[in-house]
Amino acid sequence: MFGFQKRSGLFFMRRILHGGLIEALSIALVMMIGFASCAWSESRFNVAKHVPKDAALQPILVDGDTPWLVMTADYENPAIQAAIRNAERDWYKVFGYPPVIFRDVTRRAWSGPVIAFGSAANTKHLFESNVPEGKEQFRLTTSEVKQNPAITVVGSDTRGTIFAIYTFCEEVLGVDPMYLFTDNQPAKCGAISLAADFDIVSSKPTFEYRGWFINDEELHDGMHRDPLGGNVISMEWMDKILETLLRCKGNMIAPESAPFSDASVYELCKRRDVVITFHHILPVGLNMMDWPKKVPFSFVDHKDILVDAWTKSAKVLADKKVAWTIGFRGESDGAFWNSDPSAPKDDAGRAAVIAEAMQTQTDIIRKIDPDATIIAALWNEQGRFYNDGLLKVPDGVCKMFADDGRGFMRDKGDGSDLDPGDGLYYHVMMMMNTQNRTTEGVPPARFYSELKRYVEKGATKYAIINVSGIRPAAMSVEAITDFLWDANPGLRSSPQEAMKEYLNDWYAKEFGPVLAPELTALRLHYYDIPYMREQMPIQGRWRGARGEHLIQYLTQELLKKYGKAIQNGEDLRAIRGFETQFQQAKEPLAETAGFFPSLWEQTKQLESKIPADRKDYYQAHFTYQVAVHMYSCRMLSMVNNAFDHYGQNRDALAFADEMELALEELEKLLEEAHRAEYGNWDTMFMHVRLMDMWRTRLLLKESIAMIQGEPCTSGYRGIMNGSFWGSAQAYMDHGDGVFPYFYRHSGRGLEVLENRNSIPVVANEQR
Known part of the structure; x- marks a missing residue:
């Protein structure tokens, strides 16, 4: 009458045939008592087995009518309240009933089991929870609350309590922490039995600050733009991102690329108990992407202007939990000397300016909070200057080393420059015309290998991960966040073996354990796409570890730079730079023609085995991701052939005919993209603007039409010509405030903001 599915030591009962619920549960309970000692073998957390205090304690059967016990004092904490509300929704998804919730005490009339949520x-x-001491700790275990058998879900502090609640949702209710981005809904069931020795105990996280950077946020901006214009991303969607971060045991976020220091998103982070941090273009939280016109920018000739702006930014953020970043770059994320004509011309002089700016920023922050966590963002030239011994980082500041956008760290590589308390910035998605914008691109084995020395050296104070749109790389986003919480599974074997184990577990979660080995093999095959390897077959400009954006970019560059010359019948080889550009367009295609047929065949064969309710996500996570590489490569190969043939015969019409074939390959890619657009993601690829496939399509059509003398529209789409940066700038222009603020502050509010003598500071124990 019932089907049983073992998951993490729990037994889920699904009603298969009609019949009385009480009778069915009674039968199931008898069947499950025999399983009471099952191991919690699949849990992601440390598990401590213990002998129950009451030897007669039996397995606890939880169903939709099992009441909760919640402490009023905890519920009044906005961050814990938000987690409880999320758990209520999860409970409803699984059991079909909203939970009954007791406040502070159980009811005498109820002698059955309860689930007690709260802080220690x-x-x-x-009851005595025996939660480990320290920040962010939690424990889920069987116990008793007065006369009631109980599952106690308890945290050491606010964030520990949040983690306890979400761990209950994941490990007991079967809710995927990444469900928002994987569309993986929990199975409905009638009841769940927990063994008498059920016990999940946390341990100290590997990294103290574990965060996501929502950078190049074109997907979030496109599908969930803030209708009031106060932020790029709507607060409803950002709240779901914060929920997902917390479910994955993250605790920190850089919520957008260029928010102003008084942006409302920071208030939302505060309510969710998520630490705020910034990337390298927002030192002290100051938005340097939108420096006001006609205001001098210089830390050489006009230091007072920058010091005033940094000070105002720090004050407006003083009541938040912040991991401050310091550094000095110029406008719009460029080197500062590109924005300041008076800047030194040599590296030593430039490094000295950056060092002085960093020290000034540190002093401003320390006046507000002497114990603040401060991070020196060693990105790009700042990292190079530090590695060359030119840049001094202020005392007591965490050095944040960065990767190169491909997942390879830019430290010295042997750990000699890492100190305890240092940190890192890492990309699993990246916008630099060559990486993954719509796919998985960084194998977990790479960050297991690259970050091992950080763990060994204790450089684990801070880790911020560039996750961009999240959805395309959901697996690697969760994998690296899991690593930051507990690095041991990623380091106890070789990087390749640890990756295989993680992939198998992840695909078991997403598609079921039967298919997991085949899906793991498929993903490993995908990672072997020739230009995605750490070293490409041809070692030219691109070296290796590249993504699908490179293929689209190379196609666009050839058409933009040389399409007009072909229309005019010019000799391409007489044009300076063409030969180099053409050779670079050939490099990543080496070995791809022979590689893709077997990968595509493997992908399509597995497609038929996927359960009906997961076929859409398989299309998005596998079929599209293989298709975008395969069809893009075929398209570029045909474009290269067309250029090669034109160079031999100067026949523009023949060139246009070959462009038609390239366009057909792109249309096949777009068909696969549309199949991955469903539900919440129904317009997803419309909003991919940094790797603009629509731009590629229009360039191909424009080139063909111009040669054939046919009418054409434009090589661009949309009112902003497909520009994400134009959209982001529109947000910044929307503000009516006075720099460095977004909103107009006046009267007593501005006086308090800028002139108050006593500024509320977050205490150390609250961080």
Whole structure:
């Protein structure tokens, strides 16, 4: 009558045939008592087995009518309240009933089991939770609350309580922490049995600050733009991102590329108990992407202007939990000397300016909070200057080393420049015309290998991960966040073996354990796409570890730079730079023609085995991701052939005919993209603007039409010509405030903001 599915030591009962619920549960309970000692073998957390205090304690059967016990003092905490509300929704998804919730005490009329949620401080009068000491710790275990058998879900502090609640949702209710981005809904069931020795105990996280950077946020901006214009991303969607981050045991976020220091998104982070941080273009939280016109920018001739702006930015953020970043770059994320004509001309002089700016920023922050966590963002030229011994980082500041956008760290590589308390910035998605914008691109084995020395050296204070749109790289986003929480599984074997183990577990979660080995093999085959290897077959400009954006970019560059010359019948080889550009367009295609047929065949064969309710996600996560590489390569190969043939015979019409064939390959790619657009993602690829496939299509059509003398529209789409940066700038222009603010502050509000003597500071124990 019932089907049983073992998951993480739990037994989910699904009603298969009609019949009385009470009778069915009674039968199931008898069947499950025999499984009471099952191991919690699949949990992601440390598990401590113990002998129950009451030897007669039996497995606890939880169903939709099992009441919760919540402490009023905890519920009044906005961050814990948000997690409880999310858990209520999860409960409803699984059982079909909203939970009954007792406040502070159980009911005498109820002698059955309860689920007690709360912090150690607010539940200690009812039961002893034995939660590990320290920040962010939690424990889920069987216990008793007065006369009631209980599952206690308790945290050491606010964030520990949040993690406890979400761990209950994941490990007991079967909710995928990444469900928002994987569309993976929990199975509905009638009841869940937990063994008498059920016990999940946290341990100290590997990295103290574990965060996501929502950078190049074209997908979030396109599908979930803030209708009031106060942020790029709507607060409803950002709240879901924060929920997902917390479910994955992250605790920090850089929520957008260029928010102003008084942006409302920071208030949302505060309510969610998520630490705010910034990337290298927002030192002290100051938005340097939008420096006001006609205001001098110089830390050489006009230091007072920058010091004033940094100070105002720090003050407006003083009541938040912040991991501050310091550094000095110029406008719009360029080197500062590109924005300041008076800047030194040599590296030593430039490094000295950056060092002085960093020290000034540190002093401003320390006046507000002497114990603040401060991060020196060693990105790009700042990292190079530090590695060359030219840049001094202020004392007591965490050095944040960065990768190169491909997942290879830019430290010295042997750990000699890493100190305890240092940190890192890492990309699993990246916009630099050559990486992954719509796919998985960084194999977990790469960051297991690259970040191992950080763990060994204790350089684990801070880690911020560039996750961009999240959805395309959901697996690697979760994988690296899991690593930051607990690096041991990624380091206890070779990087390749650890990756295989993680992939198998992840695909078991997403598609079921039966298919997991085949899906793991498919993903490993995908990672072997020739230009995605750490070293390409041809070692030219691109070297290796590249993504699908490179293929689209090379196609666009050839058409933009040389399409007009072909229309005019010019000799391409007489044009300076063409030969180099053409050779670079050939490099990444080496070995791809022979590689893709077997990968595509493997992808399509597995497609038929995928359960009906997961076929859409398989299309998005596998079929599209293989298709975008394969069809893009075929397109570029045909474009290259057309250029090669034109160079031999100068026949523009023949060139146009070959462009028609390239366009057909792109249209096949777009068909696969459309099949991956469904539900919440129904317009997803419309908003891919940094790797603009629509731009590629229009360039091909324009080139063909111009040669054939046919009418054409434009090589661009949209009112902003497909520009994400134009959209982001529109957000910044929307503000009516006075720099460095977004909103107009006046009267007493501005006086308090800028002139108050006593600024509320977050205490150390609250960070």
